[in-house]
Amino acid sequence: MKRLQDMIETLSIPVFATLLGLLVGSIFVWLxxxxxxxxxxxxxxxxxxxxxxxxxxxxxxxDITDEDTGETTYHFAPxxxxxxxxLGLALExxxxxxxxxxxxxxxxxxxxxxIGMDGQFAxxxxxxxxxxxxxxxxxxxxxxxxxxxxASEALQLVMRLSIPAIIISLAAAAGAxxxxxxxxxxxxxxxxxxxxxxxxxxxxxxxxxFMLNGPLRADMNNVARTERIDDTAWLMPFNRAFLNDxxxxxxxxxxxxxxxxxxxxILLWVYIWRTTSGYEQRMTQGSSLFARFGGIPTDRAIIxxxxxxxxxxxxxxxxxxxxxxxxxxxxxxxxxxxxxxVLVAVLARESVVAIFFVAVLYSGLQLGAINLQFGNxxxxxxxxxxxxxxxxxxxxxxxxxxITRFRLRVFGVDQIVNDDDNSDGTEEVQHA
Amino acid sequence: MTTAIEMRNIRKYFASSSTxxxxxxxxxxxxxEVHALVGENGAGKTTLMNVLYGLVSPDEGxxxxxxxxxxxxxxxxxxxxxxxMVHQHFKLVPSFTIAENIMLGVEPNQFGVLNSSTEAEAVRxxxxxxxxxxxxxxxxxxxxxxxxxxxxxxxxLQRDARVLILDEPTAVLTPQEVRELYVVIRRLxxxxxxxxxxxxxxxxxxxVADRLTVMRRGxxxxxxxxxxxxxxxxxxxxxxxxxxxxxxxxxxxxGETVLEVENLLVADNKGLPAVMGASLQLRKGEILGIAGxxxxxxxxxxxxxxxxxxxxxxxxxxxxxxxxxxxVRQRRDVGMAHIPEDRMTxxxxxxxxxxxxxxVTSYDREPYSKGGYLQFDAxxxxxxxxxxxxxxKSAAAGGNVRTLSGGNLQKIVLGRELEGDPALxxxxxxxxxxxxxxxxxxxxxxxxxxxxxxxxxxISVELDEILAxxxxxxxxxxxxxxxxxxxxxxxxxxxxxxxxxxSLPQDDALAYEExx
Ligand SMILES: Nc1ncnc2c1ncn2[C@@H]1O[C@H](COP(=O)(O)OP(=O)(O)O)[C@@H](O)[C@H]1O
Ligand SMILES: [Mg+2]
Numbered sequence: 001m002k003r004l005q006d007m008i009e010t011l012s013i014p015v016f017a018t019l020l021g022l023l024v025g026s027i028f029v030w031l032x033x034x035x036x037x038x039x040x041x042x043x044x045x046x047x048x049x050x051x052x053x054x055x056x057x058x059x060x061x062x063d064i065t066d067e068d069t070g071e072t073t074y075h076f077a078p079x080x081x082x083x084x085x086x087l088g089l090a091l092e093x094x095x096x097x098x099x100x101x102x103x104x105x106x107x108x109x110x111x112x113x114x115i116g117m118d119g120q121f122a123x124x125x126x127x128x129x130x131x132x133x134x135x136x137x138x139x140x141x142x143x144x145x146x147x148x149x150x151a152s153e154a155l156q157l158v159m160r161l162s163i164p165a166i167i168i169s170l171a172a173a174a175g176a177x178x179x180x181x182x183x184x185x186x187x188x189x190x191x192x193x194x195x196x197x198x199x200x201x202x203x204x205x206x207x208x209x210f211m212l213n214g215p216l217r218a219d220m221n222n223v224a225r226t227e228r229i230d231d232t233a234w235l236m237p238f239n240r241a242f243l244n245d246x247x248x249x250x251x252x253x254x255x256x257x258x259x260x261x262x263x264x265x266i267l268l269w270v271y272i273w274r275t276t277s278g279y280e281q282r283m284t285q286g287s288s289l290f291a292r293f294g295g296i297p298t299d300r301a302i303i304x305x306x307x308x309x310x311x312x313x314x315x316x317x318x319x320x321x322x323x324x325x326x327x328x329x330x331x332x333x334x335x336x337x338x339x340x341x342v343l344v345a346v347l348a349r350e351s352v353v354a355i356f357f358v359a360v361l362y363s364g365l366q367l368g369a370i371n372l373q374f375g376n377x378x379x380x381x382x383x384x385x386x387x388x389x390x391x392x393x394x395x396x397x398x399x400x401x402x403i404t405r406f407r408l409r410v411f412g413v414d415q416i417v418n419d420d421d422n423s424d425g426t427e428e429v430q431h432a
Numbered sequence: 433m434t435t436a437i438e439m440r441n442i443r444k445y446f447a448s449s450s451t452x453x454x455x456x457x458x459x460x461x462x463x464x465e466v467h468a469l470v471g472e473n474g475a476g477k478t479t480l481m482n483v484l485y486g487l488v489s490p491d492e493g494x495x496x497x498x499x500x501x502x503x504x505x506x507x508x509x510x511x512x513x514x515x516x517m518v519h520q521h522f523k524l525v526p527s528f529t530i531a532e533n534i535m536l537g538v539e540p541n542q543f544g545v546l547n548s549s550t551e552a553e554a555v556r557x558x559x560x561x562x563x564x565x566x567x568x569x570x571x572x573x574x575x576x577x578x579x580x581x582x583x584x585x586x587x588x589l590q591r592d593a594r595v596l597i598l599d600e601p602t603a604v605l606t607p608q609e610v611r612e613l614y615v616v617i618r619r620l621x622x623x624x625x626x627x628x629x630x631x632x633x634x635x636x637x638x639x640v641a642d643r644l645t646v647m648r649r650g651x652x653x654x655x656x657x658x659x660x661x662x663x664x665x666x667x668x669x670x671x672x673x674x675x676x677x678x679x680x681x682x683x684x685x686x687g688e689t690v691l692e693v694e695n696l697l698v699a700d701n702k703g704l705p706a707v708m709g710a711s712l713q714l715r716k717g718e719i720l721g722i723a724g725x726x727x728x729x730x731x732x733x734x735x736x737x738x739x740x741x742x743x744x745x746x747x748x749x750x751x752x753x754x755x756x757x758x759x760v761r762q763r764r765d766v767g768m769a770h771i772p773e774d775r776m777t778x779x780x781x782x783x784x785x786x787x788x789x790x791x792v793t794s795y796d797r798e799p800y801s802k803g804g805y806l807q808f809d810a811x812x813x814x815x816x817x818x819x820x821x822x823x824x825k826s827a828a829a830g831g832n833v834r835t836l837s838g839g840n841l842q843k844i845v846l847g848r849e850l851e852g853d854p855a856l857x858x859x860x861x862x863x864x865x866x867x868x869x870x871x872x873x874x875x876x877x878x879x880x881x882x883x884x885x886x887x888x889x890x891i892s893v894e895l896d897e898i899l900a901x902x903x904x905x906x907x908x909x910x911x912x913x914x915x916x917x918x919x920x921x922x923x924x925x926x927x928x929x930x931x932x933x934x935s936l937p938q939d940d941a942l943a944y945e946e947x948x
Contacts, residue, residue: 276801283792286781292740293770293778294792295761 013399014347021389028384039372043381047090047368050075051083081248086367088252092324093363094356095254096121098261099316100341101348101355102268103309107179107193108350109272110281110305111288112186116197117313117338119204120178124171124317126208129328130216131167132229132321139163148230159232167233168260168318175314176307178204183306187299205333212330224330235323257319264312269352271308281305313338343386347393362386434499436595436626437461437515442483442493444476453479454490455650461595466617466627468637468658471647472670472867473838477630478520480647481597485517486510516588517597522580524572530579531555531568534587558590564616577725578609585616596620597628602636606725607895607928614640632670632868633896634663646670671868679875682883684903687716690751690767690887691737691856697745698729698736706732708911709746714856719878719888721902722913723927726893729911731773734860734891738770739763750856764793767855771845771862773891775838779845782834786824787815789833790848818847823873839870846874850881857881860891875901895924909933 026036045053050062062077078087100117107114136148139159145151151159182200185191218227235256239249272278280301283291291298316337321328344362348354369381437460444454453476461467469477482488484495486504494501497513504510510517524533531551555568564582572580581601588596598617602610617627617640629641637644637658645655646669653669661669691714700706707729714720724730735741737748739760748755750766758766772778780789791800791811799810818824822843824836833841842862849857859878863871878901882888892898898905899922906916907930915930 274806275804276796276806277804279788279795279806282784283781283788286783287777289740289772289774289778290781290792292760293738293772295759295764296792296795297759297761 013396014349014393016399017392017395018389020392021385024392025381025385025388029381032381039381043365043368043372043385045368046371047086047364047366048078050077050080050085053077079248081246081250083247084250085248086250086364086371088249088254090360090364090367091258092252092254093367094359095257095261095323096316096320096337097341097344097359097363098258098355099264099312099319100338101344101359102261102265102352103312103316103338104342104345105348105350105352105355106268106272106281106305106312107309108345109278109285110302111285112183112193112302112305112309114179114182114193114197114306114309115339115342116179116182116193116200116310117316117341118333118336119197119201119338120175120310120313121317121320121338121341122204122208122333123178124175124314125321125328125332126211126216126317127171127174127314128167128233128318128321129226129229130211131170132163132233132326133227135163135167136230136232148232156232163230163233164235164322167322168315171314171318172311173314175312175317176310179306179310179313180303183303187302201338208328208333209330212328212332216328218327226328228327229322233322234326235319237323253324255323257323260315260319264315265352265355268308268312272352277301277304313341316341343390347390434463435460435496436463436498437484438496438499439480439484440494440496442480442495443491444479444483444488445491452650454483457493457647457650457652459645459652459655461626461628462643463594463626464621464624465642466621466629466640468641468644469628469630469647470632470634470637470644470666470670472632473865474649475647475670476650477647478599481517481599481628481630484510485515485597511591511593514592514594515597516591516593516595518581518584518588518599518601520599520603522584524580524583526573527571529569529571530566530575530583533572533583534558534568534590536587555586555590558586562586562589562616563619576609578605578612581605581609581613582616593625595626595628597630599630600632601629602631602633606932607924608932610636634666635896637666638663648672667868679872679879679900681879681901684718684882686718686903687885690714690716691889692749693733693737693746694748695746696733696736696743696748698732698741699744700732705744706911707736710908710911710913711746712906712913712916714887714889716855716887717882717885718903719882719890719901721898721905722889722891722908723895723898723905723931724893724908725931728908728931730860730891730908732911733908734770734773734858734889737889738768738772738858764854768858769793769849769854769856770858771842771849771860773860773864775841775845780833780841782832784832786819786833786844787811789844790815790818790851793848793851814851818844818851822847822877837867839866839873842866842870842874846877850877853881853884853886855887857886857888858891859888861893862890863892863894863897895927898927899924907931 022040026040029036029039041054041056044056044059049059052064053059053062058077060077062075062080063072064075064082065072100121103117103120104114136159140148140151143151143155145155178200182193182196185196186193212226213224216226217224219225237249237253237255239246239252239254241255243249272282280291280296280298281304283294283296284298284301288298291301320337325332340362344355344359347362348358365386366383369383372381439457439459442454442457442459443452445452457476457480459480469480471477479488483490484504486506486509489505495504496502497515502509502513504513504515507517525536528536531554534555535551552568555566559566559568564586566579566582566586572583585596585598601613605613617629620627621642629636631637641658643655643657644661644666646653646666648670691712693710693712696707696710697705698707710729710733712720722730722733732741736743737755739755739758743756750763750768753766755763755766776782781792787808788811791814794800795806800807800814824840824843824847833844836844846862857878862878863874866874875897878888878890890898890901902919904916904918905922905927906913907927908914909931910933917926
């Protein structure tokens, strides 16, 4: 009974926060001189709804009237892909976000408030952009192939299978190393991880920008960029590889990356909640003194968490290059994907499952807002609503006390006090 | 004779912790009496007095001072009404002198000039009037806790307090300081003032108080003349059932040496020496009590033995094996168990379940872990077995331990640490902040494991606890073991002197004579 109550309370807070965020947001929408309800409808339709979506119910079941026959048909909205569906794009954007959020979560779960995702993401991407071009060149050179197009089918196949895996592993290693620095500083010198990761992020941005404008610059294009990665390193999106006719994708570069994110999430969940190593780091998070007094090697747990965290961000960067952008363009490092991942992790309250929903919601809202700017609505709206939701979510304690006060009024003091009864009524004390 | 203080139907609900701290409480104090307010931890004693002192505003109820209803919503109002309070944690400025602290806010500062010599003179006079000798020119940071308490009392008296509230004043004092405080309290009462003495030490009540009020879980259980009730009655009223106050135990039958500490050197958090050459020996089947006022190196000694603080010199041997440089886990493997001083941060992880709390010392070995994966059924079984043996509220089994009371929490720690029959048990303040019922249980359990051959190192600031449980007592003072006594040569007086560094009380006596 008590636990059910707790669960409802815990679940209702983010929902409540989201509604409140939308409500307060609507004041601004209204001030901007547009209809709030209509704006929200288009915001969600642009982000999550199928073509032809014009009401909030269309997000679930969409009704389509055939222009010729005048017949109305009903379709399950998320899979209705006639003339394209934005969900594919939302998932494309959500992929690195999910990985970055997992990265933040695993660090948080060792009591490390690391926000180094941006730097690790940038380094992972740089490794991928470089190797994606360089590594295949080397292999062609060794195999004596002059024109890559003329390479044998067998070689191509082997390369397609192995190169992305190698690159992703190395990007993961780069991210892990970078994150390890912050972990090591914390363990050995007790340097606050928040500060060290902020500094490491700044260094990574400078380094990547330098590499991009210097050694790795491909051509004299206005905006500095690297060479495009070789096709054998490319994680081809589904609609390019085999689902060519499916409109639903709407040009989204959605590929194997989302499955990598899914597998990473499952593995991470098992690691955190089922393994002894995960236990070590959760106890370190809960109370590091308790962990130390109990005999848990807390330093090792912290370092391990930071290594995993960095690897996940590095993988996120690699997938963004290998699966989506195929080359690194100046400005990439400023995308803020890593930091958005931190926000997603915070909003999802470190729950691996919730990260998926929050990341898709977050990406969809951003997407909807970007699409909206073509209308007459200020483009900052999406960002503002996200910010408001985060703000209200962070007021959790306040909501909880509101709920308690409400219960107090409805049920009276006795009910609540008895609920929390934890008397020490030891019966006959007899120790065997 | 009008009643000095009367509190009627006071109710206070704390939404933040969902506790009804005070439930229709009625409380009254007569002029010239010492009124003891007793109850277990969390009974609501401090909250009730905070209401009286204007620090907590009640939801309902009224306060009458000398028969007249008053509004007290700020300590200033309380002071105007002649009510003074000495808190559990003193509110003094460490870098100020005693005189400055006492005169703070009421300095005789004509034209805004602080006149330190008149201040000192005023304080000296005040101190002499009440027989509370202090050196007005000493800084707070340089004087003992006992003196600081005097300063707090003087501060209230300076403001003409007719009713003085003392919140657990003896918790921080040596036995000698406690005696002196009693004298002061009696003298204040004789001068017509009322003293409200909050405590959960029952002998104290019998010794100084005229009347007492017992609280239990936010309610007043009863008020009576002290002469009409026995210590046992009071204990039963506090707990709400029969309790056994003394620990039944047979003389120890010590065996071979289990723990040897030799010339141990340990630094505190600031890197300053805290343990300076301490040596001790502990044998199988005995309890060695370490007595001492907190802050004399006990914490550092324990942590160095337990493995959470580096050993800077000397040696610690457990069952003949040196522990220097070993991790906590390695020491536990040799046969150490440790009940830490602070169960909320070191003994338990308050953010998780009973299961995860009991398995912390064995999570990585069979049957609790196989191939790197936790085995939840086995862990569950362990937790249930401990909960059953140690009478831990079963409701706690699956849920978070956060909601459990201090007594239940301590039993979880105890259950976990005694699992697997360790050779050495370090019990640091094993009953701090737990209720009378749980104290009884913890004591019985410790004696019981001793009888089964464990060696127990008991560290406690409660002299009663040391005396009740130990087979031998070592006294720690300024980082050294200054004496180790067998139980038959121990008495409270002797221990008190040793705990105070032996020479300190004479200094005080001299200071007192000088002043008169
Ligand atoms: N400021 C506060 N906020 C929330 N709960 C409180 C606060 N002060 C006390 N409590 C709760 O009220 C109860 C009574 O506490 P207290 O008066 O300090 O007890 P005592 O002094 O008798 O040990 C306890 O359960 C405590 O947790
Ligand atoms: Mg108290």
